[in-house]
Amino acid sequence: MARRKIIQWLAALGCNAYVPGFSRGGIYKGGLKAICVPGLNCYSCPGAVASCPLGALQAVIGASRYSFSYYAAGLLLAFGLIFGRVICGFLCPFGLLQELLRKIPFFRPGNGALAPSRRFAGFAKFARLFKYLKYILLVVFVLALPFLTKGDTGVGQPAFCKYICPAGTLEAGVPLLAANAPMRETLGWLFTLKASIALFTVIGCVITYRFFCKFLCPLGAFYGLFNRIALYQIHLDKDRCVRCGRCAQICQMAVDPSLDPNCAECVRCGDCVKTCPTSALSAGFRGKDAGCAKNAISQL
Amino acid sequence: MRTAVTARRLRAIRLFIFVISIIFILAGWYRGEIRTVLIKATLICLECIGIG
Numbered sequence: 001m002a003r004r005k006i007i008q009w010l011a012a013l014g015c016n017a018y019v020p021g022f023s024r025g026g027i028y029k030g031g032l033k034a035i036c037v038p039g040l041n042c043y044s045c046p047g048a049v050a051s052c053p054l055g056a057l058q059a060v061i062g063a064s065r066y067s068f069s070y071y072a073a074g075l076l077l078a079f080g081l082i083f084g085r086v087i088c089g090f091l092c093p094f095g096l097l098q099e100l101l102r103k104i105p106f107f108r109p110g111n112g113a114l115a116p117s118r119r120f121a122g123f124a125k126f127a128r129l130f131k132y133l134k135y136i137l138l139v140v141f142v143l144a145l146p147f148l149t150k151g152d153t154g155v156g157q158p159a160f161c162k163y164i165c166p167a168g169t170l171e172a173g174v175p176l177l178a179a180n181a182p183m184r185e186t187l188g189w190l191f192t193l194k195a196s197i198a199l200f201t202v203i204g205c206v207i208t209y210r211f212f213c214k215f216l217c218p219l220g221a222f223y224g225l226f227n228r229i230a231l232y233q234i235h236l237d238k239d240r241c242v243r244c245g246r247c248a249q250i251c252q253m254a255v256d257p258s259l260d261p262n263c264a265e266c267v268r269c270g271d272c273v274k275t276c277p278t279s280a281l282s283a284g285f286r287g288k289d290a291g292c293a294k295n296a297i298s299q300l
Numbered sequence: 301m302r303t304a305v306t307a308r309r310l311r312a313i314r315l316f317i318f319v320i321s322i323i324f325i326l327a328g329w330y331r332g333e334i335r336t337v338l339i340k341a342t343l344i345c346l347e348c349i350g351i352g
Contacts, residue, residue, distance in 0.1 A: 026344075033341035034334045043341040044348045051341040055348065059340035060333045071328025071337065077321035081314060161348045168348035176349055183351065191350035229313050 004090055004270060011039065012093035014049075016171075021046030025179025036072060038079040039092030040219050042165070044172035046179075053079070054142055054219055055161055055168075062146035062156030076222060084230030085223045088213055089267040094167045098212055101205040127254055130215045131265060137164065138218035160218060162190070169198035209252035213267060224264030231285050232268065234261040240280035247272035247281060257281055 015037050018028035028049050036053040043051045053076055060069030079087060088095050137160060145159035161168055173194065177184050204211030213220045234257060241258055248256040250271045255263045257272040261281065273281045328334065346352040 027342070029342040031338065034338040036337070042345070042348050044345040048341075051337055055345065056337040056341070060328075060336050063336050066331065066333065066336070069328060069333055070324040070331065071333040074321045074324025074326075074328060077317055077324065081317045081321065158345075158347050161345065162350075165348065168345070169350055172345070173349035176344065183349075186351050188351075190352070194350035229310065229317070231314070 008096040011091040016047030042168040042172040058158035064154030080226035084227040134221035166198040166201040
């Protein structure tokens with residue numbers, strides 16, 4: 001098994017290590033839940049031992065005493081500064097789930113060998129346009145609506161969790177509803193909406209590599225802003241690059257690393273580094289590396 | 301020379317964000333946000349699972 005896959009599995013199992021939750025249909029209630037994990041992992045998943053950073057952010061913004069969460073924002077800044085979107089590629093349990101869904105045999109444009117966006121101009125246009133949707137979701141549903149929906153009670157709605165998040169539906173909703181009959185009787189239009197979005201996401205992930213990361217994930221949108229300045233960088237040695245295009249061809253996030261190795265869309269899977277025939281691409285935590293710094297700054 | 305300048309600039313940006321993130325985390329702790337997160341996370345989030 002590849003090193004990245006091992007890390008992904010360890011991160012996913014580590015974030016969801018409370019096994020009794022699955023059999024009892026309950027959740028972990030210990031003090032670790034005050035800490036946020038870097039990836040998207042619903043805190044109401046029966047196995048979750050820590051909090052989801054997006055959920056924590058919305059919970060505090062929506063609380064009557066506060067209008068912004070310095071705690072969650074500070075953690076997100078620190079995670080982004082150290083890792084950037086390495087979190088998406090290595091540490092996010094929902095990212096792993098999407099990659100597993102991608103393994104389901106299904107007709108894919110280009111037989112799934114390459115990113116559809118590279119082979120089909122129509123899809124490329126769609127991808128270029130809709131990649132900005134995740135930034136809108138971040139600003140509107142995660143930051144604005146929890147504050148703006150505060151009514152007389154002073155409590156706002158965690159709008160992204162409530163109306164959109166497929167991770168919550170799949171990681172928390174499905175196992176908890178399966179184990180709790182009384183809970184199933186309370187289902188209504190909201191669950192229908194969330195289940196439809198989750199189903200749409202699952203189908204999207206089967207057809208397209210990391211559909212949710214590409215178009216819908218506000219957390220990935222935030223971490224993407226740090227790719228150029230994070231301690232983890234992909235460095236392109238322009239003197240070694242022979243412009244063969246293999247890195248762009250293998251990239252399933254539709255990034256061209258020979259043009260922009262630290263693009264906000266890159267989830268740091270490292271496929272481009274492995275496939276480069278001249279070792280022009282390298283990756284790692286090399287903050288003091290002058291070439292890496294120059295490369296990052298020139299893209300700011 | 302130029303590389304040294306750009307590296308210094310990148311380090312300055314990183315240091316600024318690092319300091320801001322620490323200040324934010326401490327401010328959140330001081331304001332009691334951690335307790336709010338803990339309370340929310342230790343109850344089943346009905347919004348998350350699509351009930352209410």
